[in-house]
Amino acid sequence: QKEVEQDPGPLSVPEGAIVSLNCTYSNSAFQYFMWYRQYSRKGPELLMYTYSSGNKEDGRFTAQVDKSSKYISLFIRDSQPSDSATYLCAMSARTGANNLFFGTGTRLTVIP
């Protein structure tokens, strides 16, 4: 079983839709959670960074962490064509990224 599971998609939604992206994990020691956005032929860009459980909002983006279910989500409200990218989740049990585990990424397309 992989440490982190992420549905690869692809996911296509119309412009303005609410998008939900999810990852599940198996290691209950994970406490740092990240979402990255990666455009084609570019490096991943940090979108959200959370510690432990709860919600974090930044503009149209909301990250949720449910440690009891070992489940994290990224919601995108009022999705735009510019949101079309691959979204990667990542998580770590402790400090130091030599223990960082990534999902394989979900490819999202927002159709105008």
Add this chain to the structure above:
Amino acid sequence: DGGITQSPKYLFRKEGQNVTLSCEQNLNHDAMYWYRQDPGQGLRLIYYSQIVNDFQKGDIAEGYSVSREKKESFPLTVTSAQKNPTAFYLCATQRDRGGSPLHFGNGTRLTVT
């Protein structure tokens, strides 16, 4: 202009040749990392360095080598021993070990024929 610079963006080499990918940062971050990204496999850690003159193997270090002579620079050499070197290579930095996230460069696409 602060950030992480990877060069070149695209690199083509013949099989059997060693090739070095450059990664430079002016963020003053302590730690630097090299990842390889292949379709459907996500990111895999090749090497990382948390201080100058020290580095550690990641999950897929075979066929790769690195050096960390300066804080700003962490070059990756893909040797002829790497059996499947064609991939997208990403360099990342981390401010410190206090739980801070990784920041990535824009990658180098290496094609070996």
